[in-house]
């Protein structure tokens with residue numbers, strides 16, 4: 459009985475704190491303040507990027523104050539402020555404010571997460587994995603995956619009926635092959651990925667995950683106390699797989715393939731990682747490697763699949779653009795060509811423009827967050843105290859008429875050679891910007907381009923109109939996995 463009273467009291471106190479604290483934080487600073495965004499998200503039916511866009515469009519001001527639980531948050535509309543947060547004043551804004559518990563092996567070891575020293579050292583060590591020359595040497599893996607993807611679509615009506623599943627199968631298989639390498643001796647399809655199930659489950663925006671993210675944001679102390687794990691369900695499976703692959707490669711180096719795991723094995727051979735400027739050290743354990751590999755699936759598979767998906771949905775709505783793209787793609791396929799090269803894919807400039815425009819209209823991550831770690835002042839003169847959150851509403855900025863005339867129109871020419879100079883710096887940020895910009899952006903673009911090239915060589919799209927009323931209720935992304943289009947085989 460006493461226990462129930464105690465729990466009820468705690469809940470009531472939390473609700474009171476939640477509803478009253480910082481309610482007027484921004485008003486006191488003469489900044490427009492709107493109601494708590496978490497409330498709007500939890501009790502509404504829209505994704506967080508859409509919630510932000512509604513608020514963003516409503517007020518003509520350089521920034522809008524709000525709260526997320528007890529944390530005061532400032533939503534930015536001014537690109538100079540966005541630049542300061544992403545890059546110019548990085549020391550005050552390096553943190554994403556995502557809490558993890560030390561017992562959470564996958565989340566706590568991630569490059570994506572919090573601790574500055576760990577992030578800096580991991581970023582230094584992992585960046586070489588994503589250089590153009592490394593990607594060139596891995597291109598044969600990505601290319602094989604793209605061909606397997608098209609074969610999968612050709613041979614399975616169910617994949618044509620659920621095109622998002624097809625794209626997601628491709629991107630998961632492709633990331634799996636890039637991380638673990640592929641055996642060129644066998645003819646098995648890279649689409650039979652053992653990680654597909656895990657990747658699907660880990661991405662479903664379940665209520666339990668949303669609640670954990672909510673508690674980590676709003677009541678970080680409670681999150682610590684309850685020792686919540688963000689990716690706990692996948693820990694044993696994933697750490698186990700990575701450890702056994704690494705063990706196998708150590709035992710039999712002849713089995714070495716080109717992939718992320720090989721680079722990590724080299725890193726482990728060189729012993730403890732050290733930051734030469736600070737002396738900070740990190741042991742490259744199998745768990746650390748497993749956490750990065752796991753995150754490549756989490757960060758890479760859904761985002762690239764959505765990019766492919768939205769690109770195809772817009773192409774089905776814009777037949778002239780689709781025809782122009784078919785012409786460009788056909789131009790690199792001389793008769794009898796069986797495989798693409800890295801240079802072929804590099805040549806496809808119009809495809810780049812189409813993909814950029816799709817990521818502008820539908821940024822897969824439409825809500826980017828930072829937490830201030832040191833008191834500072836933004837260029838628009840607003841004072842930001844340590845602990846305050848910053849919202850960079852990527853989706854709203856990408857659809858802002860001030861930066862993109864007719865923002866709802868799909869027009870790849872915005873990114874063409876004649877107009878690209880008009881795209882304002884920090885108004886286009888599908889991969890974020892500044893020091894914490896997406897480390898996998900180049901790999902992602904290569905995967906998306908290669909997959910689309912093969913798919914649009916073999917298929918065209920039935921004409922339809924795509925104008926969604928709302929997207930899936932995700933806490934950071936734009937997703938519409940049930941939207942579909944008709945894939946029609948081409949006679950080439």
Ligand code: HEM
Nearest residue numbers: 570754757758761762822823889890891894896897898902
């Ligand atoms: C179209 C596909 C992708 C999109 C749209 C995307 C977008 C993003 C965005 C918006 C961020 C946050 C940037 C910020 O906070 O400023 C990010 C971070 C990150 N992404 Fe991606 N991403 C994609 C694919 C990938 C892939 C394929 C990988 C890895 C294989 C990857 C790995 C990461 C990592 C590790 C971070 C954290 C970087 C850091 O904190 O230093 N992403 N991504």
